[in-house]
Amino acid sequence: MPFNRRAFLGSTVAATALAAVFPRVSLAQPTPEAGGTLRVAVDQAVSVLHPLLTRVNPEYLTAELLYSGLTRLGRDMLAEPDLALSWEGNEDLSVWTFNIRPDVTFHDGTPCTADDVVASFQAILNPDLSSPARNNVGPIDKVEAVDATTVRFTLTSPYADLPVALAYNNARIIPASVIAGDFDSLRSTANGTGPFRLVSYEPDRMVVVEKNPDYYDPARPYLDRVELHVFPDFGAQVSSLMAGDIDMISTLGPNDFLRLDGQDGIDVLRSESGQFCNVNFGTDIAPFDDPRVRRALALTVDRDAMVDFMTEGFGTKGNDTPLNSSYPFFKPLTQREQNIAEAKALLAEAGLPDGFEAELVASDRPAIRTQLAVALREMAKEAGITINVITMPHATYLDQVWTKGAFYVGFYNMQPTPDGILKLLFTSDAAWNETRWNNSDFDALVNRARSTLDTAERTDLYTQAQAMMNDEVPSIIPAFFDVLGAKRTWMQGYDIHPRASVFRLDHAWLDASAPTKG
């Protein structure tokens, strides 16, 4: 019944379009006032300016300020229009058509057309550039411009989540001329269609952007200027917020959250999220090639304690699957709890009655990785498992352990879709196949789900997949973190996004009490 599907798509578009105009449906919403400079504290250097190569939140934020994508991700995890006004998929969701806003211009004044979109995606898909987006924007086979304002994506396989996938942080639209010409210039300069224009860029100190007067939405942005201040030290950024030296903290730790909570002039921001820290098994390396061993270890975890130790209570229990209620299509399984007896039994079954010894590698950034390792170490002791924690610099970790190791700690932002996270980490063709679990049944479920539109059916498929993971435990996922942030009360129109890497500062504004106003 093609009609139905049309209707469905139509409605999504409508809904999302609305959402774009009123980002948060809430009563008593004061009308935004224009002007002022917003000072944002970010916890890492903005090392990479190139929008297709950004890797960490501060870089994502910068790119988001300067560039637009085709779609953007709402707090409800649904796609909203950005450069694309509307979109539509064919019968089997293998071909998608996007309608681009007319008369959008880049910061240098040149118009942004379908050609730029095509060029941008070709660049993203070009392996030589090795853009992180390449693995995240979906199974795109080819991109072509139908006319100046229409782009058609042909996929290698049906993919229902394409509109959301295209909102990926690296999927930014840049001028075809730059791609053809001096592509590397994007490392130090910027030319996008975003709400702000680049003023100055000092990777380790600050990034300054100013309002883009030619932004496609005449109302926004409200701010004249945004400054990103780099604070490598958490204490410092919190103190600065309290001192009123900055207006907003993009990423906050639980303890700092507690410290700021209730301070007058400050709003703490919190959102449940699919962000998690996990313990990966190299399922191809003994003893972790035995599911019983993996499950045994999972059973030693006191998840309530974990939520406490790792998140100070700002989190939710994990069930050894990467999905939780902040994802769509989610249905909870029965929660796994600590059960030492069963763990020991399983070990005995697996031929390790006296437990075993293993080295757990944790990168030193962020500190939460080590905290998980240390906590697990203590819990595993009870089942006779001796864990030696090895901490190493992140660079060394990436170079030597990541996706290769037998037993190590991972840390992930929430992905826009269940498909996103599963395809990123756990399917055989996962971009970062950390566990080498390679379970074909699991792959099949995920692939079926991504080509299914019906919510109930999809939910069911993902639930089966979850069950499979929960049973085989390629990775222990003990807890999910809420994403935390804080802002001065004088900053408005901003709320923290579950995805943690989406900010939407074009909606933010400062009221009259802000020191930088006027």
Place this chain on the structure above:
Amino acid sequence: MTDFLGRLLRTPQGFLGCLIVGLIFVAVLGGHWLTPFGPEDMQALARYKAPSAEHWLGTDQYGRDILSRLLDGARSTVVMAVAATVIGTLGGAILGTGSAYLGGRADEFIMRTVDAVMAIPSLLLALLVVSLLGSNSANALLAIAIAFMPSMARISRSVALTVRKQEYVSAAIARGEGSGYIVLREMLPNVIAPIVVEMTIRVSFAVMLFATLSFLGLGAQPPATDWGLMVSEARQYLHRSYWILLWPSAAIALTAIGFNLLGDGLRDALNPRT
């Protein structure tokens, strides 16, 4: 020897120094048995406890007993620092005395090179070495030892040179003694004393350097009870319960003061100045 000890204890620095360092070594040796709790036992229900009858110094973010961790950490921290200093000193002393004994162009070359290495701040040198070898206590120890060598070489050389000029050394040479005897029996006993003084004082630098490395995430790693690491871990809980940070900081400072005092005491005892 006894009269030397007497002189040492008569100087206020010497007395205080001996006292503090003595206490520290009690902790180092007996710490393991003195700990009221397991230094790594976590208690989900007893986190961030203020000092109390049960936990004299309170508990940390995992509900671990801080006093136990301090006592347990004394060994790693102090022993590490001392070891690093000793290794660094030995290396430097060999380099310096050797250079002084060789003299001439060899001496010039060695010392110029040592000067050159000294142009890299010792903290930075340590950082480089650690990031080269990977961050853990053992490597931190090595890093600090290496970072200490140039300056120790300088000092021991100047000491050795003054001794070398002494007439009893000339006498030995004129007597036709072998260089082995001259270096070991005539020079070394007179070189050691001042170097020991310098070494003692350096232990305090080592303690702090360790702490700083751990603070920068390049020294000992969790769940180690290294004091510097305890401080750096505690920083993020500072506003929740300051004592997690306070005690290890105090321990570090006290140790440093102790060795500083002891060193000065030794110096005064060895050459009583007007």
Place this chain on the structure above:
Amino acid sequence: MSASYILKRVALTFYTLFVVSVLVFGITQILPADAAVMMLGENATPEALEALRQQMGLNDPVWLQYLHWAGGVIRWDFGISMRTGQPVGPALFSALGTSLTLAVLALALMLVLAVPMGIIAAVRRGKLADLAVGFLSYVGVSLPEFVTATLAVLLIADFWGWLPPAGYIPLTQDFVGGIERLILPVTVVSVMMIAHVSRMVRSELVDVMHTDYVRAARLKGLHPRRVLFRHGLRNALLPTITIVALDVGYLLGGVIVVEEIFSIPGIGRSLMSAIQARDLPVIQAGVMIMAATYSIVNFAADLMYAWLDKRIQYD
């Protein structure tokens, strides 16, 4: 001052830089990180990596790589940062400027406080003032910067709110704001030097006040003030010049920590993030610059010493 003396010192300075360059290059060569991976990141394809290695000459023999790099440094070209893809030189030198502001202010503060403290302690030897200075200096040399810094921020910035806790504003941009934010870091970084130098000044002065010529000056009936300042202090401060110059090495180390805690975008922080990210070109250049700063300061100090004390210039 004899030409040969200056010549010797200049040559020494260059030799120092040479040794440092070899050392640093050596270390960075062995660092466990593949430069190409660092640049392209976890998503790079093997082909892309190999191409980049070729382009960066990572497959050349080490000595050749060294020559390329050293040649670049001499031509004031420090290479491209792997992390940011920006040229290393300009970024580091602006960072150096920041750090120097910090360091120079710290030195100034140190001199203003340490020398008088040392003098008072020496003159009132054994009296309360002496003990007080002694005590303070012991505590001073026994507190690592990160502890002092944490306590300072906790009390002065957070608790009393007298000063901004962190951040940096170029003095040229907003002088008052800039100074406000520099007070804490500068104090923290100078504490240990104050302690050290005041002790040095004290002991030097005590020694000098026991020399024959000071005794002679007293027995000439000179006014005590003249004996102290003209005869005693002058000679006591000469060795202090060298000591301070040597402490600069220590200062540069302290700057690393303080910049990290107070979020000051100086060379120390650039180095830290470079070390964490294995950004080899930045590490190399950063260490070179620090070593250069140190040796230049000591060069200046030696010339100054030789100029003030005519005896020692022919050694």
Place this chain on the structure above:
Amino acid sequence: MTTSLTPVLQVSDYSLAYRAPRGKIPVINNIDLTIARGEILGLVGESGSGKSSMASAIMRHLPGNAEENAGSIRLGTTDLRAQNERAMSDIRGRRMSMVFQDPATSLNPTLRLGEQLAEVLIRHQGMTTAQAWREGEARLAQVGLKTPAEMMRRLPHEVSGGEKQRVVIATAFACNPELIIFDEPTTALDVITARQILDLFAELQAQTGVASLYISHDLALLSQTANRVAVLQKGTVVEQEETVRLFRAPNHSYTKALIAAAPDPDKRLVQPLEESGTPLVSVQDLSVKFGRKSWVDSLLRRDFQPVVGNQAITLDLQPGEVLGIVGESGSGKSTLAKAMTGLNRFDGLIEFDGKPVRGLSDMDRGYRRDVQIIFQHPDASLNPRQRISEILGRPVRLYGGSGNPRERIKSMLERVRLPAHYIDRFPHELSGGEKQRIAIARAFLSNPRLVICDEITSALDVSVQASVIDLLMELHRDTGAAYVFITHDINLVRQIAHRIAVMYRGDLVEISDAERITDPDRADYTRALLAAVTPPAFTHSL
């Protein structure tokens, strides 16, 4: 009232002691001293006799742990002990001043000589800087400095020791004080310079008629300079007399001993040498040069001139001969000794017992055993961290020889007149003289044929020196070893040497028989040297 009635300085019944951790150490006991205007009182005593403490007491510059009795010290009519520090600082340098032993250390190394002289005038005569400098030049001219204006601008290290001491003296006389204390003003200087300084002192003394307290350990010297002499022993004045009378008829035994101890050239302590044909040692144009060409020199195209320690020295030494070597410091005496014992590289040839020695490599064990050296400072030449047993054990172990080592060491200790139980002591438990005996014992344990004595008595007190010399001569008689005796004390060397070699600036001026050293046909320098020497006291006091 005229000052001539009241003495310039009057010390009466004055005692001084220092508080030490282990009780009080008395330094000066009930001393009475008076000096009238124009008078020179000599204060003689050995080290530790308290003569310097006396000076400090008079200048009221005593350490914190000093304890004085009720005795009085008056300068003219002023009771110095009643003065507070501020008042004293007005008196010091104006009414009484002091000349110190070593001009090298008593002048501030970093201040121009002119300033150090002028500051006194500014302080006490209220002159302006300009006036003071002009006056200063005049004063420097007065103390016989050729180019005063230039001197004023010089720094201490730029002028000679003698010139420095002249500046110090000029400063002392600057304010025409009533009293000047001379604390061994010539001991640190070379013989000839010392003589010049003494002449200068006599001259100024005569001109100004200042009252002087002249402290010295050298009786002979005082016999010439002082009007009266006070002999100080362990803080007590044992005898105080008109100089002439004191020397003609000393009463106190200690005084007698001191006079006896002073070396007298006419009392030969060594019996004539029986000629043997072949020399034991013959040194053939031996030269020593220091320093090496640095790259800077070659870069600046400067030809590099090394410092010359010895210039082509040639001399012979008969078996059993005692050869004295005299000359100022820096004349190359010790350099020669070091070369002969392999402590300096050298060019040229040393023939020892027929065997040629061209360098260190030729100095085999045999040579080492036969040629021994004894150094000036016993406390520096004995390793503070070794017991006597090890110090003396080395040569035994090294050169072998019959008998149980420990016994040999003990017997050697007895030979150098030290109790055998010293064997287990550390050097710091011995007195200076005893230490030097140990050093001598160490040298003789290897039955050497040549012993080089490098200034071995100059660090010792007169009486100790005498006994050490006796010991040395006795050993010479017993062993028949030849000596090279290096000293600056010409009276002494004339007593004990067969021949005397005079050295000057690294050159060997001449060698002459000890008896013939005074002959008129000696080289000019030799004659200058002898003229400078103070002849021993009593030849003077007929």
